[in-house]
Amino acid sequence: MTTPEKKPKKNFQKHNPAIATILSILFAGLGQLYNRRYIKGAIFIVIEGAFLFAFLEAINYGLWGLRTLGTIPGVDHSIRLLVLGVLSLIVTVIAITLYVFNVLDARKQAQKIKRGWVPLSFKQVIKEVYDYSFPYIITFPGLFLMIFVVIFPLLFSLLLAFTNYDLYHSPPRNLVDWVGLDNFKNLFTVPIWQETFFSVFVWTIVWTVVATTLQIALGFFLAVLVNDERLKFKKLIRTILILPWAVPAFVTILVFAAMFNDDFGAINRDIIIPLFGGDGVAWLSDPLYSRVAIIMVQTWLGFPFIFALFTGILQSISKDWYEAADIDGASRIQKFKNITFPHVMFATAPLLIMQYAQNFNNFNVIYLFNEGGPAVRGQNAGGTDILISWVYKLTFDTNNYSMAAVISIIMGLIVSGFAFYQFRRTRSFKEEGDI
Amino acid sequence: MNSKLKSKLELTAIYLILAVVAVVIFYPLLWTIGMSLNQGTSLYSSSIIPDNFSLEHYQWLFSPESDYLLWYKNSLIVAFANAIGSVVLTAFVAYAFSRFKFVGRKNGLYIFLLLQMFPVMMAMVALYIFLNMIGLLDSLTGLILIYLGGQIPFNAWLVKGYFDTIPKELDEAAKIDGAGPIRIFWSILLPLAKPILEVVALFNFMAPLFDFLLPSIVLSSEENYTLAVGLYNFINDQFANNFTRFAAGSVLIAVPIATIYLFLQRFLISGLASGGTKG
Numbered sequence: 001m002t003t004p005e006k007k008p009k010k011n012f013q014k015h016n017p018a019i020a021t022i023l024s025i026l027f028a029g030l031g032q033l034y035n036r037r038y039i040k041g042a043i044f045i046v047i048e049g050a051f052l053f054a055f056l057e058a059i060n061y062g063l064w065g066l067r068t069l070g071t072i073p074g075v076d077h078s079i080r081l082l083v084l085g086v087l088s089l090i091v092t093v094i095a096i097t098l099y100v101f102n103v104l105d106a107r108k109q110a111q112k113i114k115r116g117w118v119p120l121s122f123k124q125v126i127k128e129v130y131d132y133s134f135p136y137i138i139t140f141p142g143l144f145l146m147i148f149v150v151i152f153p154l155l156f157s158l159l160l161a162f163t164n165y166d167l168y169h170s171p172p173r174n175l176v177d178w179v180g181l182d183n184f185k186n187l188f189t190v191p192i193w194q195e196t197f198f199s200v201f202v203w204t205i206v207w208t209v210v211a212t213t214l215q216i217a218l219g220f221f222l223a224v225l226v227n228d229e230r231l232k233f234k235k236l237i238r239t240i241l242i243l244p245w246a247v248p249a250f251v252t253i254l255v256f257a258a259m260f261n262d263d264f265g266a267i268n269r270d271i272i273i274p275l276f277g278g279d280g281v282a283w284l285s286d287p288l289y290s291r292v293a294i295i296m297v298q299t300w301l302g303f304p305f306i307f308a309l310f311t312g313i314l315q316s317i318s319k320d321w322y323e324a325a326d327i328d329g330a331s332r333i334q335k336f337k338n339i340t341f342p343h344v345m346f347a348t349a350p351l352l353i354m355q356y357a358q359n360f361n362n363f364n365v366i367y368l369f370n371e372g373g374p375a376v377r378g379q380n381a382g383g384t385d386i387l388i389s390w391v392y393k394l395t396f397d398t399n400n401y402s403m404a405a406v407i408s409i410i411m412g413l414i415v416s417g418f419a420f421y422q423f424r425r426t427r428s429f430k431e432e433g434d435i
Numbered sequence: 436m437n438s439k440l441k442s443k444l445e446l447t448a449i450y451l452i453l454a455v456v457a458v459v460i461f462y463p464l465l466w467t468i469g470m471s472l473n474q475g476t477s478l479y480s481s482s483i484i485p486d487n488f489s490l491e492h493y494q495w496l497f498s499p500e501s502d503y504l505l506w507y508k509n510s511l512i513v514a515f516a517n518a519i520g521s522v523v524l525t526a527f528v529a530y531a532f533s534r535f536k537f538v539g540r541k542n543g544l545y546i547f548l549l550l551q552m553f554p555v556m557m558a559m560v561a562l563y564i565f566l567n568m569i570g571l572l573d574s575l576t577g578l579i580l581i582y583l584g585g586q587i588p589f590n591a592w593l594v595k596g597y598f599d600t601i602p603k604e605l606d607e608a609a610k611i612d613g614a615g616p617i618r619i620f621w622s623i624l625l626p627l628a629k630p631i632l633e634v635v636a637l638f639n640f641m642a643p644l645f646d647f648l649l650p651s652i653v654l655s656s657e658e659n660y661t662l663a664v665g666l667y668n669f670i671n672d673q674f675a676n677n678f679t680r681f682a683a684g685s686v687l688i689a690v691p692i693a694t695i696y697l698f699l700q701r702f703l704i705s706g707l708a709s710g711g712t713k714g
């Protein structure tokens with residue numbers, strides 16, 4: 001703006017941004033034509049034409065399906081309609097974004113022309129377009145895939161929560177209907193749902209907090225022990241301690257499931273019965289013991305990662321800190337509390353939070369260990385089921401899709417709590433946002 | 436003298452604790468190896484030190500009756516495709532987000548951060564129906580596409596963080612010399628970002644080998660199984676009966692994977708720590 005512009009010619013002053021805006025609202029590209037950017041205008045017109053030609057009917061149908069979920073049982077497949085509806089919604093949002101972009105582009109250009117801006121040569125235009133669209137071109141494949149694999153399914157599940165899609169309302173024989181907030185109401189008022197939800201929810205929280213905290217505490221403790229200067233064979237010890245992380249988890253979980261087996265598992269047969277006598281502990285058939293066992297298994301699986309992480313941090317703490325503390329006559333506990341602990345926690349807080357989030361959704365351990373069992377009277381979830389494994393069972397065992405979606409949404413809300421924390425933590429995010 | 440004795444006692448205590456931990460770590464692992472060497476398929480008559488040592492389960496796995504080698508091949512196909520594909524996709528996405536100014540950039544970053552939190556699991560019904568509609572259910576291609584799309588939010592963020600640490604002056608110098616954006620990407624950023632790209636490749640190579648849930652939803656016919664699903668089925672049907680066979684199959688996966696892991700541990704941790712703490 002500071003560079004002096006040529007005095008606008010009369011011709012340019014007449015150029016009206018409002019006309020460009022209106023024209024481009026009428027049909028994408030017209031505004032660009034008015035601005036005498038013929039190639040750009042033509043491309044925009046072709047895109048909108050193609051869009052109208054190819055998609056308009058499909059989108060119309062999709063949105064109709066989304067609204068009604070079909071009207072004729074046996075003919076209209078509600079779930080397909082829902083899928084098409086969500087896809088149409090996504091396409092519509094993209095189209096609207098492009099459209100708004102087109103209008104803004106025409107307007108900006110017209111204003112520039114009015115100020116006496118001389119259009120670039122064809123070659124320059126090509127280069128400009130290439131530079132401008134480059135980031136979009138290279139992100140396209142990744143984002144395209146992400147829209148279909150992540151965003152679309154999440155939207156779809158969100159919508160399912162407001163339908164009555166279950167075993168009795170399943171296409172193609174029957175239609176699925178919108179039921180508003182009924183599912184949420186049922187979850188909190190129908191006794192069996194209410195009880196199950198409450199007990200699963202409480203156990204999920206207990207599981208997340210206890211299992212994760214235990215694995216962090218054990219990892220931390222061992223990292224501090226092995227960091228002791230007097231210790232020999234450190235490399236070997238570290239390798240051994242990392243071993244549980246290196247073995248594929250599904251293998252170890254299934255092995256543990258066999259070892260904890262009530263009748264012929266090694267834990268009962270080789271440890272509990274010889275030491276304490278009796279018939280052994282009902283590891284898999286009693287909810288309480290099952291929970292204890294599963295927490296132990298997760299601790300075994302999870303501590304090596306923390307151990308490895310903390311070992312790295314401990315080695316990076318400067319010795320000067322400890323020497324200064326020695327001069328001041330600090331005790332070992334004081335040194336730990338005021339130097340080691342804050343250092344480690346500060347450096348790894350985000351990763352630790354992620355550990356909690358991971359265990360909150362740790363389907364593998366729960367399902368592979370005991371399939372969420374044992375069964376509990378008066379509930380439709382097992383004794384060790386956490387929310388996510390309950391959702392799995394509702395989906396694939398009892399086909400109660402809408403309830404599964406409701407619980408997914410509740411989980412989503414909790415998980416966004418973790419996300420919110422991560423946002424706040426990333427103070428640098430604001431700066432990272434700008435280049 | 437007193438403090439020396441104290442130090443010795445402490446050291447002994449540390450060694451003792453570590454010994455106990457080592458026993459707890461080794462017990463299930465050795466038990467699995469022991470089981471795999473037992474004759475017969477019954478868990479009840481098997482023990483950690485086999486009375487009648489035999490390699491029959493290993494032989495069975497390589498015999499034509501078993502699909503084990505096929506599963507191994509499937510798992511490796513998925514793992515390699517996922518490793519290569521995710522490096523290519525995320526490197527491009529991260530490049531755009533790290534170096535270019537464009538509409539939707541900032542919101543895109545927020546969306547990545549948010550989506551990282553949601554496991555694919557929550558959307559499994561939709562994925563199942565969707566794959567079914569486009570005819571990719573029960574195929575390795577469908578599985579790979581889901582892995583590839585699902586890893587983007589996390590890894591794009593990780594790689595973008597790393598790209599941000601590479602000075603922009605390098606790009607600008609190259610631009611003055613006439614290099615285009617592709618050229619800058621190829622000959623400046625990629626070589627410098629090799630460490631983080633290797634971490635992404637390795638994580639995405641390992642993920643399909645470790646994963647049970649997604650393949651168990653997507654794959655339904657036995658010749659398409661990956662190792663995790665196949666092995667689970669050994670023991671799922673008749674738990675006690677095929678456990679020894681499962682143990683043998685597990686040993687053959689765990690040994691190579693654990694070896695790779697232990698070799699690369701230092702490098703894995705540093706990559707994760709640098710990406711994770713930077714946010």
